[in-house]
Amino acid sequence: MSHRVVIIGAGFLGLLVTRRLRKLIGKEIELTIIDPKDYFLFTPRLIDALAGSHARGLKRELAPLLKKFGAHLIQSKVTAIDRNRQSISYTAVDDSSAKTIEYDQAVLAIGAETSDYQIPGVKEHTFHLKSFQDVARIQERIRQRMAEHSSPACVIVGAGATGVEALGALSRFAPQCSLSFIQGAPQILPGFPLSLVRRVEKILRASGAQLFIGESVQRVSATGIQTSKTSHISADLVVWCAGLQAPTINLAPSVERDPSGFFVVDAYLKLDNHLFAGGDIVSYREDNLTIPKNAQTSFLMAETIAKNILHRVRGEPLEPFRYSSKGNILWLGKTGILDFKFFCIQTRWTGFVRDLFYHFRSWQILG
Ligand SMILES: Cc1cc2nc3c(=O)[nH]c(=O)nc-3n(C[C@H](O)[C@H](O)[C@H](O)COP(=O)(O)OP(=O)(O)OC[C@H]3O[C@@H](n4cnc5c(N)ncnc54)[C@H](O)[C@@H]3O)c2cc1C
Structure with missing residues (x-):
């Protein structure tokens, strides 16, 4: 048998x-x-x-x-x-x-699955990023808010690799949005090499994104977020990339x-x-x-x-x-980081390299 x-x-x-x-x-x-x-x-x-x-x-x-x-x-x-x-x-x-x-x-x-850590308001007022329906919902909300005022405030909670890349993606989708990050841990990209973390932080700050690092989210409402250190961060859209269960x-x-x-x-x-x-x-x-x-x-x-x-x-x-x-590829919209064993560089060709790499990975899985 x-x-x-x-x-x-x-x-x-x-x-x-x-x-x-x-x-x-x-x-x-x-x-x-x-x-x-x-x-x-x-x-x-x-x-x-x-x-x-x-x-x-x-x-x-x-x-x-x-x-x-x-x-x-x-x-x-x-x-x-x-x-x-x-x-x-x-x-x-x-x-x-x-x-x-x-x-x-x-x-x-x-x-x-995405975890809301049972924080009040997360379930009701945030968007996940796990499916293409989630992507469509996020984009729809941005379009709605842009019709109301010119520069909607988008906040990403969780600065792991997915959160960081999501911020880069939003900066391309809607350059007129004001973007912020909230990260509960004392640094962005926990578990990544420190040299890469510093470079990414520099790129994010230079792009005008506001970073709230070492601040844990206490509550989310329809208009914004309260953290352990800041009483109100205004948000038209909150994308929750903070945790897994x-x-x-x-x-x-x-x-x-x-x-x-x-x-x-x-x-x-x-x-x-x-x-x-x-x-x-x-x-x-x-x-x-x-x-x-x-x-x-x-x-x-x-x-x-x-x-x-x-x-x-x-x-x-x-x-x-x-x-x-084997290394890391982090795409941040207009630029990105290629971090491999013998080099770690910032280049605007990151998107192109990532595209080729994903093509290869798809072939490995799907044939
Ligand atoms: C937006 C986003 C960007 C990402 N970017 C990167 C990246 O750039 N690089 C990288 O390395 N990783 C990235 N990741 C992480 C990567 O996608 C995951 O680590 C990877 O998918 C894990 O593979 P998996 O097989 O464990 O789970 P998954 O690929 O999530 O597959 C789990 C499968 O199990 C099925 N399932 C769930 N519950 C049940 C059940 N009860 N019964 C039967 N089936 C069930 C689901 O339908 C799903 O098909 C990203 C993730 C997200 C969400």
């Missing part, structure tokens, strides 16, 4: 594992992928869409893609995993029926999670002998550092998980995961 592998989530990690497995193992396995969406979203391209540029390769239909990979799609939301019975419960999106599927090996790859899913017996609900995996990216997890949904520490949640990490983890499933099928010892950053 062929080995049943079920992948939960058709994002970066899920699709990469699917593609690698088919290449590594061929027909020895039966591959199923479960996702409520019927398309794959290349999320970094949302920044291009937000800038009003053509977001090439943002969305790809899953059914033909998975047919090419020899995998079966179940368009459903997974609600629970019974680890003792090796069974996954899911709810179909079309008729809401509840079903189960059994597995020999499964991969949990359901990504992360794990989507709801029930695992029985339960496994270790970090305070935001992310799953703590072992060195082989396992939760148990039949269940792997990777990408944004996991919390992974190496050399006392929590490794970043980004597409690059998902690429590396997918490679290890695919190889370890192959080892399981063949009864071989597993390989540990090793994280190594």
Whole structure:
């Protein structure tokens, strides 16, 4: 009987594992992928869409893609995993029926959700940046406000890579907006090399953006934001890029999670002998550092998980995961930073390099 592998989530990690497995193992396995969406979203391209540029390769239909990979799609939301019975419960999106599927090996790859940290007003008065509907809503709000007055105030909360790039994108989409950042941590781009952080901060300040660093948001209203240090920052639009939490899913017996609900995996990216997890949904520490949640990490983890499933099928010892950053590309609208092992430069060609790189990444995932 062929080995049943079920992948939960058709994002970066899920699709990469699917593609690698088919290449590594061929027909020895039966591959199923479960996702409520019927398309794959290349999320970094949302920044291009937000800038009003053509977001090439943002969305790809899953059914033909998975047919090419020899995998079966179940368009459903997974609600629970019974680890003792090796069974996954899911709810179909079309008729809401509840079903189960059994597995020999499964991969949990359901990504992360935006967290509002239960701060008053965040749910009601801020915009997320996780889907193209979110992008359309943000742009619509800016157009509305521009019709009312010439220079709407746009505030981005959270100065991680997504927040910083979103600010660059907005400066292109609506140069007449006044832009601000609020960052609770004492520096922007936490976890990035300090030389890069300083350069980006300089570019942002020179662009006229106001930076409120080390100020945590206390409350958001229809007209602005109150922080731990400033009583009122006026805002016509607040884009919330501040934090991530794990989507709801029930695992029985339960496994270790970090305070935001992310799953703590072992060195082989396992939760148990039949269940792997990777990408944004996991919390992974190496050399006392929590490794970043980004597409690059998902690429590396997918490679290890695919190889370890192959080892399981063949009864071989597993390989540990090793994280190594290949560098960073940060696009800030008119300019940007290319930060690699031997150089870190600011160049207006960043957008062009990033475009080529994303093209290559898309090809790696989608073929
Ligand atoms: C605007 C934006 C810009 C970004 N830019 C960059 C960048 O420039 N560089 C970079 O490295 N990273 C970037 N990232 C981060 C990157 O997108 C994520 O790190 C990456 O997508 C994580 O991959 P993943 O497979 O873990 O999760 P995802 O790609 O989010 O995929 C998760 C999948 O699981 C599915 N799912 C969720 N819940 C369930 C469920 N219960 N049952 C079944 N399926 C489920 C979802 O529908 C989704 O398809 C950006 C993110 C955003 C939002």
